[in-house]
Amino acid sequence: MSRGCMAVVVLAFCFIFSVMMGLLTPAADKEIFVGVATYCAVLVTFLGNLQRP
Structure with missing residues (x-):
């Protein structure tokens, strides 16, 4: 998921x-x-951890 898509979500x-x-x-x-x-803080935390390999 791209950063732009994460921001929209x-x-x-x-x-x-x-x-x-x-x-x-x-x-x-x-x-x-x-x-x-x-x-919002919880969403950002969870979505930020998605991009780690």
């Missing part, structure tokens, strides 16, 4: 996660921001 899933969290939970803006930032 992370951005798409973070956007979907933030929309779903905003619609399905009574969370405030700060809580959604922290949740999305944590989710």
Whole structure:
């Protein structure tokens, strides 16, 4: 997977996660921001380990 493709995957899933969290939970803006930032960090960590041989 190329770096550009990884970036698109992370951005798409973070956007979907933030929309779903905003619609399905009574969370405030700060809580959604922290949740999305944590989710993005986990995605980047896992996708960053995919390119190792």
